[in-house]
Amino acid sequence: MNTAELRQKDVAGLQAEVRALQKAHFGLRMQKGTQQLNNTASLRQARRSVARAKTILAEKQTAK
Numbered sequence: 001m002n003t004a005e006l007r008q009k010d011v012a013g014l015q016a017e018v019r020a021l022q023k024a025h026f027g028l029r030m031q032k033g034t035q036q037l038n039n040t041a042s043l044r045q046a047r048r049s050v051a052r053a054k055t056i057l058a059e060k061q062t063a064k
Helices: 004-008 013-031 041-062
Strands: none
Touching: 004 041, 013 041
C-alpha cells in the first residue's frame, strides 16, 4: 500500500493496517526461520511498509 492510500485512512483504519502489516511481517520471519522463504527481499518491504504506516499514524495522531 502506498502513502497516498494510507493518508486517506482514518486513525482506526491505520491502526488496523499496522496490525495487519505486523502480522504479515511476523509470518515472513517465521518462514525465514524455517527455511521456507524464497524471496528474502519481501522481509525488507514488509518492514518498511510497517514503518511507513506507523509514521503516517503518528502524524495523524499529533495533528489532532
